[in-house]
Amino acid sequence: KRVLEEIRWEVAQGTLHIRSHVDVCDPNLTALKALLEVREEVRDICNLQLVAFPQDGIMSFPNGRELLRKAMELGCDLVGGIPHFEWTRDMGVEDVHYAFELAKEFNRDIDCHCDETDDPLSRFTEVMAADTIQQGWQGRVTASHCTAMHSYDNAYAFKLIHLLALAQVNVIANPFDNVVLQGRFDTYPKRRGITRVKELLAGGVNVALGHDSIMDPWFPLGKGDMLAAAQLALYLCHMSGYDEMNDVLDLITTNAAKTLRIQDSYGIDEEKSADFLVLDAPSAFEALRLAPARLHVFKNGREVAYTTPGRSVLRRQTDEEGAEVTFRL
Incomplete structure (x- = not known):
């Protein structure tokens, strides 16, 4: 278990x-x-x-x-x-x-x-x-x-x-x-x-x-x-x-x-297994900095997992609704 x-x-x-x-x-x-x-x-x-x-x-x-x-x-x-x-x-x-x-x-x-x-x-x-x-x-x-x-x-x-x-x-x-x-x-x-x-x-x-x-x-x-x-x-x-x-x-x-020893079938290329994931990050640098949500995970072309990213909001005294914080410049 x-x-x-x-x-x-x-x-x-x-x-x-x-x-x-x-x-x-x-x-x-x-x-x-x-x-x-x-x-x-x-x-x-x-x-x-x-x-x-x-x-x-x-x-x-x-x-x-x-x-x-x-x-x-x-x-x-x-x-x-x-x-x-x-x-x-x-x-x-x-x-x-x-x-x-x-x-x-x-x-x-x-x-x-x-x-x-x-x-x-x-x-x-x-x-x-x-x-x-x-x-x-x-x-x-x-x-x-x-x-x-x-x-x-x-x-x-x-x-x-x-x-x-x-x-x-x-x-x-x-x-x-x-x-x-x-x-x-x-x-x-x-x-x-x-x-x-x-x-x-x-x-x-x-x-x-x-x-x-x-x-x-x-x-x-x-x-x-x-x-x-x-x-x-x-x-x-x-x-x-x-x-x-x-x-x-x-x-x-x-x-x-x-x-x-799976390198021959690994990676995104023709004739290879469609195993891949989509990160909520625009670059490798940001992926390492943020360790972001794995939005979609695919194995053999089938989605096996997905994640809905969390949302952070900062509320100032003068701003009742608040503003979203993305942790990105």
């Missing part, structure tokens, strides 16, 4: 393609079985990809390997992992290797929570990139979070960025959770907590944004608004230049489509 309601929120705000990481460390796989049903139920309004996510580790959790394999057998779309959460460095490396083993066996893509920590010695993203090249999985692997990159020295960070570009590994930053969860052990100055988005883009890495948590223990707020996530990324990543703002919009549109 909660998942269906949250999907309704996202679709109403123009999100038609969702990738969700479902915890598969429950021996009964209760959440996964429920989400597999949801995936079928919502096909008319959105495409839902499910990642088998070993929240408590693959190697460090009892029967972790078997549960991850069972999740793939039940029908998960992608293999997940969490190498930095394993007990030792060696177990973390084994976590990555096993994710690739399953991905090749089931012919699935990979999306791992990777280096989601402030620890500058957490360096599993390089292992993912190396495995991607060695296993021939270029373009099919995503490293999510990668927040340790904000703690790496520049020499290592730029070596890693080159390796990620070479391996065609996608990176997903999650600004809401990243800024809330990271830097909590810092006094001052406090780290911003988000990976090096600008530098990754400049280095030729495909970067996208996620919303991540919504009203849960990691992030108690949120409503699934990707424009709000883009706004926050703009602030955190110092991407406030006019051209950079267009790049920020790419992070939740074309770059995200490439990450989801």
Whole structure:
């Protein structure tokens, strides 16, 4: 019930393609079985990809390997992992290797929570990139979070960025959770907590944004608004230049489509799915500034959601009827 309601929120705000990481460390796989049903139920309004996510580790959790394999057998779309959460460095490396083993066996893509920590010695993203090249999985692997990159020295960070570009590994930053969860052990100055988005883009890495948590223990707020996530990324990543703002919009549109591997059917063009939304804004700049109403949302040429914009009126003492406030110059 909660998942269906949250999907309704996202679709109403123009999100038609969702990738969700479902915890598969429950021996009964209760959440996964429920989400597999949801995936079928919502096909008319959105495409839902499910990642088998070993929240408590693959190697460090009892029967972790078997549960991850069972999740793939039940029908998960992608293999997940969490190498930095394993007990030792060696177990973390084994976590990555096993994710690739399953991905090749089931012919699935990979999306791992990777280096989601402030620890500058957490360096599993390089292992993912190396495995991607060695296993021939270029373009099919995503490293999510990668927040340790904000703690790496520049020499290592730029070596890693080159390796990620070479391996065609996608990176997903999650600004809401990243800024809330990271830097909590810092006094001052406090780290911003988000990976090096600008530098990754400049280095030729495909970067996208996620919303991540919504009203849960990691992030108690949120409503699934990707424009709000883009706004926050703009602030955190110092991407406030006019051209950079267009790049920020790419992070939740074309770059995200490439990450989801739907780029061939994505966009407004002949022979492509008529999936699009109409914003109450005259430009990309205004869309980011206002995060306005999604007036119309279409999937496969059918309107699946619409929003009637609110109206603000300012009433002065000398003006009984008042004047409309549009928040636009």
